[in-house]
Amino acid sequence: xxxxxxxQREDFDVAVETAALTQGRPDVGAVVAFTxxxxxxxxxxxxxxxxxxxxxxxxxxxxxxxxxxxxxxxxGVTIIHRFGAIRPGEQIVLVLTAASHRRAAFEAAEFLxxxxxTRAPFWKxxxxxxxxxxxxxxxxxxxxxxxxxxxxx
Amino acid sequence: MxxxxxxxxxxxxxxxxxxxxxxxxxxxxxxxxxxxKARGDEYQYAFENEGVVRAAIDHVHVKPDAPVxxxxxxxxxxxMSGG
Numbered sequence: 001x002x003x004x005x006x007x008q009r010e011d012f013d014v015a016v017e018t019a020a021l022t023q024g025r026p027d028v029g030a031v032v033a034f035t036x037x038x039x040x041x042x043x044x045x046x047x048x049x050x051x052x053x054x055x056x057x058x059x060x061x062x063x064x065x066x067x068x069x070x071x072x073x074x075x076g077v078t079i080i081h082r083f084g085a086i087r088p089g090e091q092i093v094l095v096l097t098a099a100s101h102r103r104a105a106f107e108a109a110e111f112l113x114x115x116x117x118t119r120a121p122f123w124k125x126x127x128x129x130x131x132x133x134x135x136x137x138x139x140x141x142x143x144x145x146x147x148x149x150x151x152x153x
Numbered sequence: 154m155x156x157x158x159x160x161x162x163x164x165x166x167x168x169x170x171x172x173x174x175x176x177x178x179x180x181x182x183x184x185x186x187x188x189x190k191a192r193g194d195e196y197q198y199a200f201e202n203e204g205v206v207r208a209a210i211d212h213v214h215v216k217p218d219a220p221v222x223x224x225x226x227x228x229x230x231x232x233m234s235g236g
Contacts, residue, residue: 036236050235053159053228056212081235093236113236119214121228122235123160136161139232 001069002076005061007052009084012094021076021098028075030102032109034095040088046129048137050083050092053121057081064115068097071111072104079112081122111150118147154221156189158199159230162206165199166229175221182208183217185227199229207232 004020014033022028038048065077078096086092095112099105118139126134157170179188186203189196200206208215209228221227 051160052235053157053209053212053230056209056228059212060214117236118233120235121159121209121230121233123231124234125160136231137234139234143236 001074003062003065003069004076004078005058005065006078006080007054007057007061008080008082011082011091012080014094014096017078017080017094017096021078021096025075025098027100028098029100030105031096031098032102032105034093034109034113035091036093036113038086038088038090038092040129041126044129045088045126045134046131047085047087047127048092049085049125049127050081051123051125052081052083056121060120061116064112064119067115068108068112072099072108074099074104074108077108077112079116081116081120083122085127114143114147114150117143154224155226157226157228159228161231162199162229165195167195180220180222181217182210182215182219182221182227185221186217186229205231 014035018031018033022031061079068074075098080094082092095109097105097108124137126137128134154173154175155170156173158166163169179185186200190200206229210219210224211226
């Protein structure tokens with residue numbers, strides 16, 4: 001299964017990535033796209049700063065994609081995660097899943113995001129609207145719960 | 154062996170990475186954390202809540218009981234908050 005995993009400072013274009021994923025693939029019947037954006041948290045934030053562990057981030061995302069491929073019949077996956085300063089309204093992360101049928105594409109996209117949030121080595125720090133550097137964003141228990149749903153007994 | 158630190162662990166330790174020669178008494182990740190904490194206040198501070206800081210050996214997540222023998226790079230970092 002083709003998988004494109006990219007960690008980059010630059011923004012991305014969902015339409016361009018969708019076209020690349022489906023190009024020459026008449027077996028694809030469904031593409032699900034998840035795009036994560038930076039929120040301003042009710043005006044409190046001026047930006048989020050994204051730090052990552054180069055090398056491991058790519059490796060961990062590849063392992064997560066392999067897990068998804070073992071669970072669902074997928075035609076292809078694209079994951080793009082940005083790093084650096086990202087302002088409210090800007091895109092942070094893209095997960096695209098292509099499959100012959102919609103259920104595999106929906107479920108795999110959700111699985112990939114749940115595992116990405118809890119396993120991929122990225123960290124966010126808040127930059128506040130008043131110019132100060134804020135706190136590191138704490139991992140959310142609800143994200144652990146979301147990932148745990150996929151654990152097999 | 155190379156140690157690397159990320160996010161607030163990096164800030165508390167005060168460096169992004171370092172080379173260390175471990176004594177033979179350090180056989181697991183938990184041993185390594187204990188050895189680091191004995192090196193100074195900055196490490197005490199970074200690892201003050203044991204069980205919070207995560208570790209990876211050669212780009213793979215590991216638990217505290219993982220052996221460090223043969224590791225090229227060991228990373229310490231907070232729980233992930235990307236996406």
